[in-house]
Amino acid sequence: MAEQNLLELDNISKFYGNIIALEGVSTVVNAGEVTCVLGDNGAGKSTFIKILAGVHQQSEGTIRLNGEEVSFGSPRDALSAGIATVYQDLAMVPLMSVWRNFFLGSEPTKSLGPIKWIDQGKAKKIAKEEMAKMGIDIRDTEQAVGTLSGGERQSVAIARAGYFGAKVLILDEPTSALGVKQSGVVLKRIVEARNQGLAVIFITHNPRHAYPVGNRFLILNRGKSMGSFAKDEITIDELTQLMAGGAELEALEHELAEATAD
Amino acid sequence: MNDSTAVTDAISKSGGGDERLAYRSIFQRMFIQPEIGAIIGVIGVWAFFWAVSLNFGTAGQTQNWLDTASTLGIMAVAVSMLMIGGEFDLSSGANTGAMGILFILLIKETGDLGGLGLSIWIAVPISFAVAMGIGYFNGWMVERTALPSFIVTLATFFILRGLKLGLAKLLTGQISVTFTNDASGYDFFRPIFAGVWQRNEHIWNSRDVFYLGGLILGAVLITLAVSEMHFVRRSTKSAAGLPIFGIGAAGLVAAIVVMHSTDGTGANILAAAILGVSVLVGLFGFASWRFEPVGSAGSLRLTSGITTYLGAGLAAVAAACVCSFVIDSDNAETLFFPFTVQGLRVVLMMIFAGAGFTLLMIAANRALRVNPTTKLVVSAITAAALVAFAFVIQASAEDPKFRTELFSALLFGALALTVWSILGLRFAERRKVDPAGDRLGIQALILGFGLIVFAIVIRHLFVTDDELLAEVNPAKFSVRMLWFFGFTAVMVWILARTRFGSWTFAVGGNKEAARQVGVPAARTKTQLFMIVSGAAWLVGMLLAFRLNSLQAGAGDGEEFEYIIAAVVGGTMLTGGYGTALGAAFGAAIMAMSLVGIQAARWNTDWRFVFLGVILLLAVIANRFIRDKAEAAGRR
Numbered sequence: 001m002a003e004q005n006l007l008e009l010d011n012i013s014k015f016y017g018n019i020i021a022l023e024g025v026s027t028v029v030n031a032g033e034v035t036c037v038l039g040d041n042g043a044g045k046s047t048f049i050k051i052l053a054g055v056h057q058q059s060e061g062t063i064r065l066n067g068e069e070v071s072f073g074s075p076r077d078a079l080s081a082g083i084a085t086v087y088q089d090l091a092m093v094p095l096m097s098v099w100r101n102f103f104l105g106s107e108p109t110k111s112l113g114p115i116k117w118i119d120q121g122k123a124k125k126i127a128k129e130e131m132a133k134m135g136i137d138i139r140d141t142e143q144a145v146g147t148l149s150g151g152e153r154q155s156v157a158i159a160r161a162g163y164f165g166a167k168v169l170i171l172d173e174p175t176s177a178l179g180v181k182q183s184g185v186v187l188k189r190i191v192e193a194r195n196q197g198l199a200v201i202f203i204t205h206n207p208r209h210a211y212p213v214g215n216r217f218l219i220l221n222r223g224k225s226m227g228s229f230a231k232d233e234i235t236i237d238e239l240t241q242l243m244a245g246g247a248e249l250e251a252l253e254h255e256l257a258e259a260t261a262d
Numbered sequence: 263m264n265d266s267t268a269v270t271d272a273i274s275k276s277g278g279g280d281e282r283l284a285y286r287s288i289f290q291r292m293f294i295q296p297e298i299g300a301i302i303g304v305i306g307v308w309a310f311f312w313a314v315s316l317n318f319g320t321a322g323q324t325q326n327w328l329d330t331a332s333t334l335g336i337m338a339v340a341v342s343m344l345m346i347g348g349e350f351d352l353s354s355g356a357n358t359g360a361m362g363i364l365f366i367l368l369i370k371e372t373g374d375l376g377g378l379g380l381s382i383w384i385a386v387p388i389s390f391a392v393a394m395g396i397g398y399f400n401g402w403m404v405e406r407t408a409l410p411s412f413i414v415t416l417a418t419f420f421i422l423r424g425l426k427l428g429l430a431k432l433l434t435g436q437i438s439v440t441f442t443n444d445a446s447g448y449d450f451f452r453p454i455f456a457g458v459w460q461r462n463e464h465i466w467n468s469r470d471v472f473y474l475g476g477l478i479l480g481a482v483l484i485t486l487a488v489s490e491m492h493f494v495r496r497s498t499k500s501a502a503g504l505p506i507f508g509i510g511a512a513g514l515v516a517a518i519v520v521m522h523s524t525d526g527t528g529a530n531i532l533a534a535a536i537l538g539v540s541v542l543v544g545l546f547g548f549a550s551w552r553f554e555p556v557g558s559a560g561s562l563r564l565t566s567g568i569t570t571y572l573g574a575g576l577a578a579v580a581a582a583c584v585c586s587f588v589i590d591s592d593n594a595e596t597l598f599f600p601f602t603v604q605g606l607r608v609v610l611m612m613i614f615a616g617a618g619f620t621l622l623m624i625a626a627n628r629a630l631r632v633n634p635t636t637k638l639v640v641s642a643i644t645a646a647a648l649v650a651f652a653f654v655i656q657a658s659a660e661d662p663k664f665r666t667e668l669f670s671a672l673l674f675g676a677l678a679l680t681v682w683s684i685l686g687l688r689f690a691e692r693r694k695v696d697p698a699g700d701r702l703g704i705q706a707l708i709l710g711f712g713l714i715v716f717a718i719v720i721r722h723l724f725v726t727d728d729e730l731l732a733e734v735n736p737a738k739f740s741v742r743m744l745w746f747f748g749f750t751a752v753m754v755w756i757l758a759r760t761r762f763g764s765w766t767f768a769v770g771g772n773k774e775a776a777r778q779v780g781v782p783a784a785r786t787k788t789q790l791f792m793i794v795s796g797a798a799w800l801v802g803m804l805l806a807f808r809l810n811s812l813q814a815g816a817g818d819g820e821e822f823e824y825i826i827a828a829v830v831g832g833t834m835l836t837g838g839y840g841t842a843l844g845a846a847f848g849a850a851i852m853a854m855s856l857v858g859i860q861a862a863r864w865n866t867d868w869r870f871v872f873l874g875v876i877l878l879l880a881v882i883a884n885r886f887i888r889d890k891a892e893a894a895g896r897r
Contacts, residue, residue, distance in 0.1 A: 076780070087778070093771035095838045100764050105780035107761045117759040160779075 005064075006031050006199050007083075007168055012061035014047050020223055021047040025061075027218040027228040029168060034190060034200045036210035038243050039220035045203050048220065049170055052201070053085040054078030084166035086157045086174065094146030098138055099127040101145045102160050130159045134192050151182035155189050162193055169193055170201045175209050187213050207243060208259060211236045219243055287692070288491040288703075294890050296840070299883040300831045300847035303876070307851050311858030312663075313608050318861045319663065321461055321722045322735040327850070327857035332746035333358075333801045335849030337820070338827035339753050340797035342845035345828055346757070347790045348770035348837030349404060349411040352821050353418035354794050357396060359816030360422045361802025365389045366812060367433060369445045377433065382447030390799050396422075397795030401788030423818055430814045440811035456807035457741040459723060462734075466724035475518060476717030482514065482541070483710030485678070486548060491703035493553040494690040503551030510544015513537075534670070538677045545681055549689050556690040560633030568632070571625035572640060578618030579647045585610045586658040615651060622647065626683075634687045641683035648676035742804045746846070749797070753842040766790060771838030826873070827852050830880040832887070839888070851876060 007029040014022040022044040029035045039045045050056045052063075054072030062069050065081060072078040078085070092101050099120075108119045108126075124141045131138045136155045145153060154174050161169050171190065175183040190213050194200050204210050210217065217234060219226040219242045226242045240256065292298065311318040337354060344351055368385035370377025380388075400418055404411045430439050513536055521533035564572075585607060622644040629640040652672035656665050692699075725734065757763040765786045768776035777783045798817075806812055831848030833840025855872045 075778070079780075093768045093775055093838065095771045096764075096767050100767070104764065104768055104776065107764060109761065116761070117755075118761060118764065120759070 005029065006066065008064040008067075010062045010064070012048075012051060012058045012063070014044075014051060014056065015059045022051075022058075022220075022223050023225075025218070025220070025225040027216065027225075029199045029201060030215075031167065031199045032194055032197050033215040034194050034202055034213050035216045035218060036214035037201060037203045037218045037220065038205065038207060038210055038239065040205055040243065042222070043220040044223040045205075045220060046172075047223075049085060049172055049201075049203060052078065052083060052168075052170055054083075082165060082167035083170065084161035084164070084168070085170040085172065086154070086161060087172050092145045092153055092157065095144055097142045098131075098145055098148070098156060099124045099141040102127040102130070102141075102156060102163075106164060126163070130163045131155065133196070134159045134162075134189050136189075149182060150178045151185035151189075154178075154186045158189050158193055162196060162198060166198065168199045168201065170203070172203050173205070174202070175204060175206065183209060205243075207236060207239045208256075211239060288488060294887060296832045296884075296887065297844040297847060299880060299887050300844045300851065303830065303851045303880060303883075304847050304854070307854050307858070307876070310612065311854060311861060313612060313668075315858060315862035317735075318858055320735065321737040323857060323861055324722055325461075325737040325739050326861075327853045328743050328746075329740055329853075330856055331850045331853035332740070332742040333804055334820075334823060334827060334853055335746045335846045336749050336797050336801055337794075337824045338831070338845040338849040339750050339842045340794045341821075341824040342828035342831060342833040342840055342842055343753060343757060343766060344790045344794050345825070345833050345835070346770045346837060346840045347766045347787055348773065349787060349790065350415060350825070351400060351791060351794045352412065352415040353396070353400065353422055354415075354798055354824060355817045355819055355821035356419050356422040356426070357393070357795060357798035357817070358801040358805065358820070359812060359814070359818065360396075360426050361389055361393055361799045362806040362812045362816060363426050363430060363439055363802075363814065364392060365802060365806050366439045366441045367429065370434075370439065370441045371445075377441075379445075382445050382451050386447075386451065386803070389802070390796070393795045393799035393802075394792055397792030398788060400795070401784075401791035404791070405784040405787060419821070423815075427814045437814045438811055439814075441806075442810070452807055453741065455741070455803045459739040459741075461723060461737040461739065462725055462730065464724050465727060465730070466720070467726050469720055469724045469726055471518075473717045473721045474521065476713045476720070478514065478518060478537075480710045480713035480717065481674075482544075483706050483713065485541075485545065487703045487706035487710060489545070489549060489685065490552070490699055490706065492692060493549065493685070494692050495552055495696060495699050496554050499551055501551070503547045503549070506547025507544055507551055508547070510540045510542075510547055513540025514544060516540070534673060538673075541677060542681050542684070545685065546688075549685050553689040555688060556634065560635050562635050562639055563632050564636065564639075565628070565632065568625050568628050568636070568640060571621050571628065572643065575618045575621030575625060576643070576647060578614050578621060579651055580618075582611045582614035582618060583651060583654040585614060586654055618647070619644070630686075634683075638683040638687050641679050645676040645679045648672050648679070652676070740808075745800060745804065749800070750842060750846040753793075757842050762786065762789070767838060823852065826877055829884075830877060832880075832884045834888075848880070851880075 005028040009028070010026050012022060012025045013020070025044075025048065027035060037045055037048060047056065051058050052072075054075045054077050057071065057073070063072075064070070070081060072081065072083075075085075093104065096104070100123075103118075103123050103126075108122050109116045110119045111117070127141050128138055134155050136152060136159070138152075138156075145156065148156070154171075158169065158171070174186050174190075178186065187209060190200055190202060194213075202210065202214065214231060216228065216230055217239060218228045219239070221243065229239075237256070286294075308318075315323075317323055337358065341351065341354055365385055366377075368378050368380050368388060369382055371379050396418070400411070400415055403409070403414045403418075407414065427437065430437055517533050517537035517540060520536060622640075626637060626640045626644060629636040649672070652669050655672070656669045659665055659668075722737070723739065757766060765776065765781045765783075768781050769783045769786050773783050801817075805816060827848035828840065828845040829835060829848070830851055831841065831844030831846070833845060852873065855876060856866075856869055859866055859869045859872060
């Protein structure tokens with residue numbers, strides 16, 4: 001191969017006892033691109049991220065990072081390899097301030113002999129700057145995260161992952177609990193992260209969210225891969241059709257007709 | 263990408279401030295501090311007992327309640343940290359006694375029954391190691407079994423309680439253990455854990471010069487600091503104000519000299535007059551030197567809301583004045599069981615006056631929203647009410663503390679109110695953040711509070727010859743107070759400034775989230791249990807060295823008092839929110855009410871009613887403050 005992919009998944013399968021959760025899934029993820037993983041409930045999306053995030057190990061198949069075969073024994077392994085996961089529950093402490101949440105677990109410190117303390121000035125400044133890079137101008141980094149809107153919280157989590165050296169960012173259904181406007185905010189953040197050179201894996205069940213931002217689409221249905229397509233190989237209608245497996249096509253067409261009318 | 267660079271530029275230009283944040287004035291910012299409820303509580307409870315008892319404000323009584331507050335406070339601070347981390351430790355009370363008894367058994371001579379006869383040099387580290395072990399055990403059990411800490415530490419509580427009784431009886435045949443002064447190392451450790459400062463042995467005749475100077479300078483600095491943070495600062499200073507400021511400062515010095523060099527009420531009124539005028543002149547000079555003048559102050563406009571509050575407030579103050587004359591306190595007979603006529607009169611007056619001045623403050627606050635002129639008029643009426651009330655108190659009260667101290671405080675309050683409103687008329691109040699002004703202001707504020715604390719401390723630590731002649735009660739300040747202050751300071755710093763502090767809030771607020779981003783949740787919680795156990799060891803040492811003996815039941819059941827003190831101080835029961843400083847103030851409130859009820863000569867059974875009321879009020883107030891703080895964050 002002339003150019004090397006950042007992350008390659010080859011024929012990944014996962015069995016829980018006799019249950020086949022995921023079978024023969026392959027795709028590639030590149031820096032500065034968004035790979036969308038689409039599927040309805042129970043399609044195997046959760047299993048897919050858990051393998052990438054190091055929570056579970058695949059039963060079959062190989063994962064290659066920069067061309068080298070890797071295996072993640074724990075979430076910490078995946079994190080140190082540069083794969084950061086932003087879960088739906090966001091991993092935020094609502095009563096703590098934005099800057100404390102941003103640096104939680106990796107606070108910058110100053111020290112005098114054996115005594116160490118947090119470099120608050122630096123932490124606040126960096127938190128504010130990193131949020132600004134994502135296009136979010138946080139009003140006050142002392143503000144409690146619980147007082148932010150859902151979209152802003154996602155932005156803090158994304159900015160944090162980027163700042164701490166993630167090369168691959170996995171977003172688990174970031175838009176599912178949000179309203180239309182907030183979803184738009186998060187989609188914008190995804191594009192920002194991509195423009196900064198991160199490889200983004202965007203998991204969603206909403207093709208209308210996926211299509212505008214994605215470069216590549218992996219479609220899962222009932223644990224099986226329905227194929228992995230580059231954007232120029234597929235239209236939004238085909239995407240929707242594949243995802244639903246043709247079942248609820250009419251209802252979806254109706255929905256899409258409304259969507260185009262907007 | 264253009265957007266984001268523009269935003270970064272905007273941030274670097276604004277110097278940390280953000281124009282979309284609604285501006286919060288210095289008073290609003292002060293009000294949403296989590297400790298504010300406990301601080302107001304400390305002042306309120308102190309003032310209450312100062313007013314209703316004969317001697318609550320004296321050094322002897324201060325020593326009494328600080329002594330109780332110290333051991334209670336060390337534990338409350340540690341327990342509040344554990345509660346912020348989302349856990350409870352029901353064994354903490356029994357642990358204090360257990361550590362003291364263990365220590366005594368270690369050093370007790372082998373000659374009589376029981377005891378190992380070790381040197382104190384060895385017994386101190388051994389007992390500390392055991393304390394760390396108990397804390398580690400609690401933490402390890404809670405983490406390993408994933409049971410609620412309530413259950414695990416309840417078990418530890420019973421084990422410790424049984425061990426204390428069982429071992430004490432088995433080894434010494436008694437339920438209290440005692441040691442003698444001849445253990446090796448006693449002379450070294452006794453001053454560390456139980457040293458005392460005998461107030462009557464430290465004579466300093468010019469103490470009151472420094473006391474008064476410290477109080478007044480501190481108050482002036484605080485006033486200047488608050489102005490610096492409240493008004494719009496000039497870009498170029500106007501030197502014309504400086505000479506006026508100088509005149510004011512000179513007048514202030516003159517007032518202090520007059521106040522000190524003469525004795526008797528006539529001279530004091532002269533000094534007070536000089537003080538008042540020079541504060542007004544000096545502050546005005548200071549303001550015209552540094553602050554931007556306002557364009558127009560507007561004209562008087564009283565809305566119906568203002569007049570309602572004004573009328574109700576004045577009526578309540580009048581009722582307070584009437585109370586003070588109508589109820590005859592000369593005989594101070596017992597009215598009914600816990601209360602004397604004197605006490606009832608004071609309580610009624612406090613309730614009416616408190617309600618009245620609160621209503622007047624609300625009126626002033628509403629007037630502020632209209633325009634500065636209206637504010638000045640309402641404030642002037644309030645100040646006049648304060649002055650009238652002060653003179654009524656001076657005329658009707660027998661006790662010199664009301665006749666002079668309260669009288670001066672009320673007059674000073676009236677002065678401050680008037681000066682402040684006049685400044686508001688002439689100078690523009692700040693509407694947007696000014697970090698440089700805030701920095702300067704906060705430094706002056708800290709210095710001012712430091713001076714006031716210094717003044718209060720020297721007044722408590724030293725006597726004058728006059729006081730010795732008047733045979734003031736001896737006060738003995740124990741070194742345990744220094745342990746309390748030091749421990750609180752270290753823990754406040756750890757919570758606010760270190761990674762461990764941040765992790766404590768995180769594991770209490772959302773343990774799973776903390777773990778996901780790499781916070782060692784189990785280790786953090788275990789260390790918190792160890793801090794509580796270490797605090798229990800410290801308190802055990804303080805108890806053991808005070809009397810050289812301990813009852814087997816020492817400390818049992820006190821764990822709930824620690825939790826109450828922490829909650830009164832603003833710590834949330836569900837974890838993730840609270841402050842160590844608040845817990846220390848909470849402990850002070852509880853200690854004051856225990857000692858104050860005795861000082862007021864009420865039956866001590868009433869303390870439970872008092873504690874219950876305080877707990878309820880504190881929880882409601884803290885909830886209110888937290889809601890305010892969150893609403894402020896959301897804006």
